[in-house]
Amino acid sequence: MDWDQLDMNPRVIAAIKKANLRSVKEILNLSGADLQRLTKLSCTDVQYLLRAVSGALRKNSGLTALQLFRDENHSTSQRRKLSLGCPVLDGLLRGGIPLTGITEIAGESSAGKTQIGLQLCLSVQYPFEHGGLECGAIYICTEDAFPHKRLQQLTERQSQLRGDIPRSVVQKIKFGNSIFVEHAADIETFYECIAKKVSILLSRGMVRLVVIDSIAALFRCEFAAKDSVLKAKYLQTIGAKLHRLSSTFRTPVVCMNQVTDTMGEGPSGDHSSPCSTGKSVVPALGITWSNQLLMRLMVNRTSHLVQPAEDAPHGSTLRTMRVIFAPHLPQSACCYTVNLEGVKGIRMETLTW
Missing domain, CATH: 1.10.150 (DNA polymerase; domain 1)
Incomplete structure (x- = not known):
């Protein structure tokens, strides 16, 4: 300058x-x-x-009134979304993750929640015209250690395979260097993290994505059944703080959530369908947390294998993503796999297993 x-x-x-x-x-x-x-x-x-x-x-x-009317500006556009780094998944969500509000990704262990979170951390660094926000991300771990090796693997593969982005642009993006990792094993540490560290990073323009993996782990052992009122108050306080940060800085907040078994019919009446796991589960934390969400996605790992690919010689396990609720989306679903290059959506008509 x-x-x-x-x-x-x-x-x-x-x-x-x-x-x-x-x-x-x-x-x-x-x-x-x-x-x-x-x-x-x-x-x-x-x-x-x-x-x-x-x-x-x-x-x-x-900005001029005409620019606002046409919704042309990248930073203020109401139609802008954060890409998941996959055209099939972006198509399911009509562009990607909304910039304001809390998006939940719920599912069982090994369903691919962390993989989606890591891919979002890379996608957010791409230019606006390629679905990114040209900024970094903060990843808050509440239980497992952060998968640094997997992030490095994704970084190398993404930089090689994103053919829709000019090579000169990819080389300027320092994948992994703009991802801040924090660990919070209890509610007090977590709230201090989002109230101070996350707020500072957002206010300084260093990050435009908050990923929490996972929100349920904070409440799993902290509260007994008799503490349901206190638990609800904590959930409301955390949800309100995350909403304020998201709306103030137009930053997507993505929370991973665990699931619990429930009695009743499974998610799909046809258990032979590739989009069905044959199980009936619901996201953890109940209705109090559900009321804090803008969008809820459910991911599942099925027992089906997709036809072997070059980077997965033994075949990839088929996973599904479902839109449970969102103000701008119908209930719908698509399939995806997780391989060396990341999370990759699959169109239903091309499935072979």
Whole structure:
């Protein structure tokens, strides 16, 4: 950026250049104390610098009424969604994950919930025109260790296989370097994480996606049956905080959830269908948590194998994704597999097993 174009004291501009600060983003990502240390400016000068930079940023991001009417701007578009990195799954969700609200992905162990979360963390870093948000993600683990090796594997495969994105663009994206990992094993640590760390990262523009894996683990051992009222209050408090963060920063919040067995008919009356597991399960945490959600997706691992592929010589296990509820989607489903390159949707008419 040409600092000389800003309406600032030449002394402050000289200090910025001497500190080798080259962009507005670098300045806004630093605290006041860090700016003082790097630029050797006084506290008053640093405050003046921040006000000038913020004012210039707001001036440059102004929109006309016609642009708003046409819904053309990437950052304000109401139709914008975060891609799942797969055209089949994006087609099921009519573009991907909404930018505001909480999206839940519920399913049994090994259904592919974590794989979808990791793929979203990579997709969010792509340019707007390719379904991303040009920003990083924060991944909050509440039970298992973060799968760093799997992320690295996905990073390498995605950078090789995304043929719809120019190679020059892919090389500029530092996959994995913009994913912040936090661990929270109890409710107090988790709430402090979203109230402080997540808020700071969002306010500084360093992340545009929050993934929680999983929300149910926080409540699994903390509460007895007699503590249902207290549990509901915690769920409402956490849900309200996540909603505020999502709506304030237009950031998707994706929560993985576990399931519990239930009595009754399974999800599909035809248990021979490839989209049926023959089991009847419901997401954990009950109606209190359900009321906090914008969209609920259920994922299942079936007993069917898809025809062997090049990266899966023994065949891939077929999994399904179902839209349980969403304000903008009908109840529908599609199939997918998990392989070396990530989560890959399969059209029903092409299935062989």
